[in-house]
Amino acid sequence: MFKRSTIQKSLFVVALSFCAVSTSFASNWQLKVGGSLLAPASNNGTLAGAKADVSYEYNLTPSVEYFFGDSPFSAELLLAVAPFKHDIKLDGAEAATFKHLPPTITAKYHLKNSTRFTPYIGVGLTVAVPWDEKLRGSNSKLEADVTYGVAGQLGFNFQPADAKNWGVFADVRYAQVESDVKLDGKDIGTLEVNPLVYTLGYSYKF
Numbered sequence: 613m614f615k616r617s618t619i620q621k622s623l624f625v626v627a628l629s630f631c632a633v634s635t636s637f638a639s640n641w642q643l644k645v646g647g648s649l650l651a652p653a654s655n656n657g658t659l660a661g662a663k664a665d666v667s668y669e670y671n672l673t674p675s676v677e678y679f680f681g682d683s684p685f686s687a688e689l690l691l692a693v694a695p696f697k698h699d700i701k702l703d704g705a706e707a708a709t710f711k712h713l714p715p716t717i718t719a720k721y722h723l724k725n726s727t728r729f730t731p732y733i734g735v736g737l738t739v740a741v742p743w744d745e746k747l748r749g750s751n752s753k754l755e756a757d758v759t760y761g762v763a764g765q766l767g768f769n770f771q772p773a774d775a776k777n778w779g780v781f782a783d784v785r786y787a788q789v790e791s792d793v794k795l796d797g798k799d800i801g802t803l804e805v806n807p808l809v810y811t812l813g814y815s816y817k818f
Contacts, residue, residue, distance in 0.1 A: 641817070642676070643675075643677075645674045647670065648811040649669075649670055650669050650671065650696055652807045659702060659707075659803065660702070660801060664701070664804075665702075669696045673813075675688050675690045676689050687719055688718050690717075695711040696711065698710055698711075708747045708754055710746070713740075714740050715738070717736045717763075719736055720732050728770060729769075730768060732766075734765035735765070738763040739758070740805070741758050752795055761788025763785055763787045765783055765784070767811075769781040769815055779814070779816075780813070785808070786808055787807055791805070
C-alpha cells in the first residue's frame with residue numbers, strides 16, 4: 613500500500629501538471645475561486661458500534677478548468693487552499709477530529725445558449741486524503757484510509773453584459789467519501805461522509 617506522503621506528493625504533482633497553462637492554449641482555460649460548504653450526509657455510519665456524525669465545514673476552494681476547443685465539454689479540477697477539518701461525534705459526544713483534502717475532477721457538459729447564463733452538469737472522481745486523525749482524551753492511534761469515489765456536479769456560470777472575462781458561478785457537487793477506520797490497527801467501522809459541496813464564487817476565462 614502507498615504511504616500517505618507518497619500519495620499526497622503524487623496529487624500535488626498532478627495538480628501542478630493540470631494547472632500548467634501554455635501560452636498557445638491560454639484561451640481554453642478558466643480559473644475559479646469560491647467559498648464552499650461541505651455538508652456530510654445525515655447518516656455517517658458507525659464506529660466501534662456507535663453512531664457517527666461528521667461536522668459541516670467551510671473552506672476556500674479554487675479550481676482550474678480546461679475547455680476542449682469550441683465544444684461544450686470541459687474538465688475541472690477542484691482543490692482547497694487548506695485542509696478541511698472535521699469533528700466526529702459518536703452517539704452525540706465529541707470523540708475525534710480529522711483533516712482531509714478532497715481533490716475532485718469532473719468532466720462537464722455546458723448547455724450553451726444565446727444568453728450569458730450557462731448551466732452545466734458533470735461527473736467524475738473524487739479522492740479524500742485524510743490525516744492528523746485524533747481521538748479525544750486518548751493516546752490510541754486512529755487512522756482513516758485514503759478513499760476514492762464517484763463525483764457529480766450541477767451548476768451554472770453567469771457573465772454580466774459588461775464583463776469581458778469575469779463571471780460568477782454557483783454549483784453543488786456530490787462526492788462519494790467512505791473511509792475505513794482503524795483504532796490501534798484494528799478495524800472499527802466505516803466513516804460514510806458522502807457530502808454535498810455547495811460552492812459560490814468568481815470565474816475568469818483567459
